[in-house]
Amino acid sequence: MVAETLTRLRYRYVPDHLVGEVLGRRWMDNVIPVFLLVAVIAFLTGSIPNFLAAGNLADTSRQIGEFGLVVIGMTVVMLAGGIDLSVGSNFALANITALALINVAKWSVTASVAATLGVAGLVGLMNGLLIGYLRLRAFLTTLVTLTLIRAIVTFLLQQYQVQIASSDVDSEAWDFIGTGSVAGVPLSFAVLLVTAIAGHVILTRLRVGWRIMAVGGSRRSAYNAGIPVRRTVCLSYVVSGLLTGLAGTLYAARLSGAGPDTGLGLELAVVTAAVLGGNSVGGGRGSIGKAIVGAVIVSLLTNGVVRLGLQNGASAMVVGIVLLLAIAIDVRWNKWRGKLQAKVYVSPAYLALPPVPPIDSRSSSPYAMNDRLHDVEIIGLGEIDGPEDVILDEDDNLYCSVRQGDIIRFLAPDHKRREVYAHVGGRPLGMAFDKDGGLVVCIAGMGLYRVDSSRGIQKMTAETNRSRFSIIDDSRMRLADDLDIAADGKVYFSEATIRYGFEEWVVDSVEGRGNGRIIRYDPATGTTRTVLRHLLFANGICMAHDNRSLLFAETWGCRVSRYWLEGPKKGATEIVIANLPGYPDNINRGSRGAYWVALAGTRTPTYDLAMTMPAFRRRMARRVAGDEWMFPNVNTGCVVRFDESGRILESLWDLKGRNHPAITSMREHRGHLYLGGVTNNRIGRIGIPDADPEWTGPASYWGDRR
Amino acid sequence: MFERISRASISQEKIVLLIAVLLFCVFSVSLKGFVSSGNLLTLLRSVSTLGILGIGMAFLVLGRGIDLAIVAIYSASAGWTLHLANGGVSIWLAMVLGYLLALTAGVLSGVLVAYVEIPALFATLGMAAFVFGFVRYALVPLYVVYMPASGASIAWIGGGFVFGVPVPILFFALIAVLGFLFLRFTKPGRFIYAIGDNFAAARISGAPVRPIIILQYAISATIAYLAGIITATAVSAMDTDVANSSMIYDIILVVVLGGIGLSGGRGGIRNVIVGTLLIGILLNGMTIMDIEYTLQNVIRSLILLIAIVIDSIINPRDEQIAQQGDI
Structure with a gap:
């Protein structure tokens, strides 16, 4: 008994299920980089005196600003599924273009910057045309443009290096770009911050950003979804070229020098x-935030290697090791x-059912078992595949929701x-008629839908409202199951489980945790609110005959409960049938109360025994193949x-x-019972001798209100 | 289907060969002294190192891999050999140690690709930086290492002649023949083609794909070391900074130009030779024409660009079977 109590307490208070949920979140990708960033900062602060001193920090932040811009460009290209190796040469090209225009050609600052961005953008466009439209392989193509641009830079250096070095620029604007600050933040870094925020908004909120993510995530699916794949890929290289040009301009203004090793490597x-x-x-996977974290780590590392006084070559060695480590970890x-999550996601809990x-x-x-369903009319x-729910209208037409989404x-x-009658998509499950004759449907994978009497969907x-500390996003509905409509028009519907989709509904049975809930939708205000949580596979829902409470079934709990909507017990839940001999599904009204x-x-x-042994079920979930x-x-x-x-009548x-x-x-x-089954291929009809032959569902709900 | 592809890949090789022959004819007529036997041997000799490295790279590309660290291994291992010999280590021991360095780097690349499953492009890109950085930081403090006096006993490798033919050309021929025999007649050679054609199928059929990948990198490292020693003895010095030059692109150029598809499984040693000849003729001709080095670079890059455009048109990537993340 003590052991059993301990098991019960352990599985009630230790949240095993969070491990799998945490592993499924995208922000987990950031944990390792951020940890590394902290480690690098701690190491460098410890080993280099004055590493965090203000003067040094300002200088470092300018370098990070320029470097970070290029990294953001690279990230955009990588998110779209490519890579841009030409950034090093393009950076050098932008640098020498800006300097040649300002120092030698004596253009105005605005014109020079615009022209520089144009040149760098053109290089990006060339990459984009080759890779996006001609579909060359990104790695090799940008390798070649890297050599090509580098050769051009070398050529330009021969022409202008001496003139650049010997001329002087007298322009406050140019000096400001190189050494100025905005509100105490060095300009390069401020530009980086603005670009990062804009980039984040574009990638996560705007159509073009979503397209980039989609193309990188799955090129073929993106194409099939009608996204202009080639244009999107091309665009990503143009963005990379422009940002590289911007970084090159900032670099030019800061150092005013061009040499053969600018941007090398x-x-x-x-x-x-x-x-x-x-x-x-x-x-497919990544973000601007990740780019910034990576940029800061690498800047600090390369900076630190130099400041630690390590010899030439050490920097390349460190970058090489870090690159290999980073990709190996990735x-x-x-x-x-994926493997780990698949292993630990199923997390059984303790559940003791009554006898x-x-x-x-x-x-x-x-x-007591009988054979009364032997003589059903078929x-x-x-002709139908899996009528999970059946319903009849006032005119005796019979509706059912089937697997094909119809x-x-x-x-x-x-x-x-x-x-x-209607193709709604998804997996339609529970149905109910509302006051106006519209058919309200719970659709697994989609939510709550309504088919009006003219068949419009x-x-x-x-x-619904997201629970405050949930790890998985429970605001979306994964498995809306059954519903009923209160007299005031509010729709109460159950979501069987928030942890699994319809195709995995049975896996939820292995957990035996309250993953289900009941949600209320108010058509008058359009608001959706979760009413009850932690239900053991919330399933059937039925308004009581007096409309003052609703009955709901919990499948794995083998019970039917009542939730009071009004009256003295408003908001309370009480059990109506505590120990069913099986797993209850839908509940519906019958005649004669x-x-x-x-x-x-x-x-x-x-x-039932296994449900009291969560450790056993967990072992099963981890070690045995799902079909066993x-x-x-x-x-x-x-x-x-x-x-x-x-009280059970029959x-x-x-x-x-x-x-x-x-x-x-x-x-x-009308005196008959119609039967459906989620895995069945027929609907049964059987007469009920003592039922009211005139009773119908629509009349029971809306008879006197229509 | 198969017939069409094989005909197509042959036609690219033929095109390149045709261009090479055409250029050869044009240069023979227009450039004075181009066709003399002295210049032709110089031409071959100047590209023999490139050709040897191209064969090393071909072993990887045929198996749908790539080795961007080949130049770093080539320069670092040969440079360290010279540095050790300079420090008084006997030349033979120095060569053994240098080779061990090359082999270690190659096997490490192979392990990273085969077992850690890092894409070959990144594994070898990282290895290139690491090998160069490590050797410069810990082993060879100088950019250029010169040949010591004790190196006279191996000077024939890069500088000797047999029947009037420079030894590097003979090495190129020897490695080409050995490579051809290995790829055509040995089991591992056939497995390399199988892996390049369809990695998953090769693996499911029971080919030891991971050891084979390591073997590929070991072979390319061995060939890189040999090429390094040839260069070092030919010019009596090794420039470790060559790892940062555009040499790696030239090697890829030779391989792709000859008609070995980057998607793997197609082509052979013959294609490398054809590609090498074209580049040799081109470089030699441009040098005789006295075209500036930077401009030569631009022209070479443009030719490589055209080569991969043609490659992608003749051997288009199959979007249906192309793997996600295959860049």
């Missing part, structure tokens, strides 16, 4: 910085993180003719009728399991 340091910051080689991290009521056919239990056999309608009176909501609940599967002693896992039994189910107090089973092995939904309509 710069491309190596820039690539190192971009990768070190956490930008992925090959695109490659391994990408490979390991199972007897279901033996000879017992007097209301759950509708749409083989709402299928079988026309009254005989339900022989079939048509696609509108999104109602796909986003009763309710129906579908049991998708039956509890087994083994699985132990899952709850969802092969045999039944339909249960109960009254307002939770249950309907299909012993042979031929027509309705697992039942996920049922609707009572």
